Every structure is written in structure tokens, then in C-alpha cells.
Amino acid sequence: MFGPPLGTRVYLACGATDMRKGFGGLAAQVQTVLSQDPYSGAEFYSRERRGDLLKVLVWRVRCRRLSPSGITAAPA
Known part of the structure; x- marks a missing residue:
């Protein structure tokens, strides 16, 4: 089992969400x-x-992200 790091705030949306939206649409809704x-x-x-x-x-x-050359650190 995995979960968020300690101290992370977690928000649960009440009701249904339109799953046709991409993550950009969900970010705008947030x-x-x-x-x-x-x-x-x-x-x-x-x-x-x-x-x-x-x-x-x-x-x-x-x-970190997975690339064809292996796992690399994402740019900061």
C-alpha cells in the first residue's frame, strides 16, 4: 500500500467529475x-x-521520470 507523503493535504471532490477532462481541465476546476x-x-x-x-x-x-535511457531526475 502506498499513500501521500506525511504532511500532504488531500482534497476529495464531492459528487461526480467529468472524466473527459484532461489534467489541465481538472487543474482549472481545482x-x-x-x-x-x-x-x-x-x-x-x-x-x-x-x-x-x-x-x-x-x-x-x-x-523522477522514465525515459528510453533509464530513470532520470526531472528538471527543477
Whole structure:
């Protein structure tokens, strides 16, 4: 089992979210509906109408990415 790092704020969206939106659309919704900064390091969870799909929007400053040459640190 994994979870957010200690001290991370977690927001759960009440109701259903349109899952056709990309992460940019979800970030805009976080700003307008929740009045929160999507780049704050908090985690934003939203679910589909049927309840069988969950999307998590999170921005981490220090992360790693998988590239063809191996795992590298993302630029800061």
C-alpha cells in the first residue's frame, strides 16, 4: 500500500467529475471550484459518476521520470 507523503493535504471532490477532462481541465476546476492552487503539492481526488474510476491530480516539484535511457531526475 502506498499513500501521500506525511504532511500532504488531500482534497476529495464531492459528487461526480467529468472524466473527459484532461489534467489541465481538472487543474482549472481545482482553481475555480475549490479556490486552491493545483501546484501546491496537495493531492486532489475526483471520481466518475458511476464511482468506478478515480483520478488523482498532484504536482511534485522533485520527481523522477522514465525515459528510453533509464530513470532520470526531472528538471527543477
